Amino acid sequence: MVKAVIDGISVEVPAGTSILDAARKVQIKIPTLCKHPDAYLHASGACGICMVRVKGSKKMLRACCTPLEDKMDIITHDPEIFEIRRTVIELILSNHPNECLTCGRNNNCELQSVVADFAIREEFFEKIVPDIPQDKSTGNIVLDPRKCIKCARCVDVCQNTQDVWALTFLHRGFNTRMAPAGDISLAESPCVRCGQCSAHCPTGAIVEQDDTKLAWKALRDPEQYCVVQIAPATRVALGEAFGYPLGSNVTKKMYAALRRMGFKAIFDTNFGADVTIMEEASEFVERFAHKKGPLPLITTCCPSWVDFMEKFHSDMIPYFSSAKSPHEMVGALVKTYYAEKKKLDPAKIKVISIMPCTAKKFEISRSREMSASGYQDVDVVLTTREMARMVKQAGIDFVNLPEEECDHILGDYSGAGTIFGATGGVMEAALRTAYSFVTGKKLPKVEFENVRGLKEVKETSINIEGTEVRIAVAHGLANVEYVLNQIRTARKEGKPPPYHFVEVMACPGGCVGGGGQPYGVTDELRVARSKGLYSEDEALTIRCSHENPYVQQLYKEFLGKPLGEKSHRLLHTKYQPLPVYRR
């Protein structure tokens, strides 16, 4: 621990804590544009706004990347510091287009806030904004390098947290710009569309493609029958946009809001998650208990992870579960099972998914299997951030909205379905059902605490009737390589697989920390959102997917049995190696 003084206030923090973080502890907020509070991101020292000084020293220090030292006496505010900060902000503004009103980050831009806080009312320096075109090539993530302030958060998260290396800086000096390496388009780059860049960008330089117009168009078309589903992680994050405490579960308000927007059927991806577990747990039992197929089984709910694997680790394809992701399953079932029951023309059904994720926008058209119903199974994907905007556009007073229920037959879910949104959740849900499938017994205790939490790689084993099941859970793509190398080494040495079951989620924390979630993600927030999901799981009476009566009904009336012919056609997919660069 180090003891120091900041602005005359004593502070004690663990050694290595930055001055910026230490100051926060004593209610001093030092402005910064490059350091994100998320612990995954490193302090780059790029913006030069967080300047502070040791009392009596002429030199200034960057609070974001200078560790507080014992007996330091830090001044965070004096006339010179204020002047320097203001000048730097004015300089950054001189290199930023004045397009606030039409910007994707209008009203929640960090640069806008800082400029407003410093009461900059006129442009002091000459405006120099080079003309660089936008990159909309991916169709789900939009790069606008002109708005980039070179804070390097996106490059850091893309290279270090996600190990994708799609984004980098090109050129140098004033001509420095954020872009895919080699100046190719983002779609040609290794980008896996996880959207972590957009979730951490302080300005509108990287935003999700806004598809709310597409959703409204479908909703306003009297010919169309619009069906919506909400992903597990969105229900514990959307509330943040309306001032709810972190991690609040607003599922039933979301249902009500969506119904008011004009959706004819309100379904839940959690139901799809339950179906995914039926298929995936059966696949696991096939491979584990009946030795049909290689182990470990690796989960495939996350489209960024699938894309990453197809590009960088295609030797892992045999281990992949062929089960589609939950929202794709719901999409396929809406346009077949539900359409049949309701006697609807599937051509006139529009399925819209509310997702915590930008990669889901890409997933809906990634392969032929995503049109298993004969039509594109999911038509539009909206992120949590877009849904918040739609609620506001619709003039809905979200906070005071009465709570409503979802519609049956593809809406009701078990506790296992809801925890899909947190890292380890898919594993836990699958284990609950796999246990019963293998033993034919009811699980005495459904919680598997060892797979929960934010540890980068969670390796553990559980005992199913005397047989050890070794599992690994990884989140954040940079953590995957360790797990995959364990598998590779064992395979090379002819040893038994180190794990039987592996879960991977591309984003740190799983979908609660997804690239389409509300801004400002930190570990604290990831924990709060996960907690919201685990509390819901605890409160539900049905906590295992196979016990969901609507799931049972689905198999009885329509699918037959898990991994059956119909399941394979509608609910499973294929993988293929992809080139890392497409040019």
Add this chain to the structure above:
Amino acid sequence: MAKTVFIKDTAITGKDRTRDFYGLFLGVLREKGLDTTIQLVRLADMGIYSAGIAVRVLPDNHLYTQVGESDIAGIVESIKTGQPYQPRLTKQASTQMRIVLRNCGVIDPEKIEDYIAHDGYHALARCLTELTPEQVIQEMKTSGLRGRGGAGFPTGMKWEFTRKSAGDQRYIICNGDEGDPGAYMDRSVLEGDPHSVIEGMAIGGYAIGASKGFFYIRAEYPLAIERIEKAIKQCHDNGLLGSNILGSQFSFDVEIRLGAGAFVCGEETALLASIEGKRGYPSPRPPFPSVKGLWGKPTCINNVETLANIPVILFKGGEWFSKIGTETSKGTKVFAVTGKVKRSGLVEVPMGTTIEDIVYGISGGAMSGKSVKAIQTGGPSGGVIPKDYFQTRVDYESLQKMGSIMGSGGMIVMDEDDCMIDIAKFYLGFCVDESCGKCAPCRIGGTQMLRLLEKISEGRGVPKDLEQLAMISRAMQKASLCGLGQTAPNPVLSTLNYYRAEYDAHVNDKKCPACKCSKLLSFLIRQDKCVKCGMCFKACPVGAISGNREKGYVIDQEKCIRCGQCFEVCKPAAVLRQ
């Protein structure tokens, strides 16, 4: 007895005639059948400048300058007799004190035997056999040597910090990414005395406990790279690098890494990133490289000139070295004196020598009869020092007090034709070009300042611009991430400080007192002085001058591009530049 002859064309301007002269000399030797007993060597640097072709005969140590083709026969004859060839015999100026450049131009840089014969590797042997690493560091601390790369951090302390940092592997790096405009002392040492740098590194490696060293040399120095490569190979052949050097427990090896042309990679943390194969971005300090450097291991980075000092210090002792120089700055410093000076070249003087002694005494003052206006030291990170302050004794502190810095030792002499706004623009432009773009103050601030200077030099300046220049300068100095951005405003600030009147003339009167800023100039033909020769008419590249030899000539101000050609060619000085 076998003799060696060194040849170098010391003229700074024009084509390097060393190779041609070498051919001629060799021809004469062959003719006389002496080419087997007399060895001819082409040098890259002899430590003598602006003295035509220079020839040095060893071991007689006869130096000849301004040598012409007709002198070859005479010199060859004198080599045979051992008596000097009087017509071209030269005594080298003695005001210089050559420690760093002790071997440059004296030994054959491609021969390890030559280096060893000049006390080379004796210091390393002494360290390995007589001194513990701690004693080596103590000796360095006694010497008072400070880093010659610019910042002037005490070398002994740097070594001590690195030695005391915990780590299973340590590195020593030679920073040969010399990039200041006009500075080339590091290149000369690498080319002229490569073994001294390797020896310095090996001693440093022994002192800090490193088994591995890296040369980071800019790719624009091909000869330096070639010589270092050869020197490393010779060391391997002679057991001076590799395992158990000179039979001791100490093992040490070095590798070369090339810089790809970024000035910022001379900054320690950016240099490390570059060696690691990453984008050459500086990173915040702490952690300092001595704690967490190359691949996270404790690393010591020393400049070429610093390393070249080390063998001498450990051969003659720190005590001896500390007697040279001033109270705070010990030893000598090599300056690259360039610009509008009579004898440009490398100058090595004890710390504390006055600027006057260097500029006038050693380098001969201004070229072509004009008077010296100021010097610029420290390259783009430094500032100007007007001639009124030439009594200043050069050391780290006094230059800083003058608003400049020692830097790597560039010293550019300016005369009355130089406009200070133009000078500031040049240096700032260099930093803007070389800015890595990582931090906002340097990336945007530099560009904004350059725009303001351009505005001022084109006569579009307003008084508020000077205020903005000062404001951005303060922000860059305080908030830039690395030394490049922090010091980039120095040339602007120091010219603003000493030559405010010139700025005011540009901004308020739209005049350039040095007649340098072309947009502020106008050219007129004074009819009373004009002899109607028509030279200006012929010289004008845009046809702005009209008239004939009877009526005389006039300049059309609309068409004139202010190139100054007419002014240059007019013999009776009838063209008025104002």
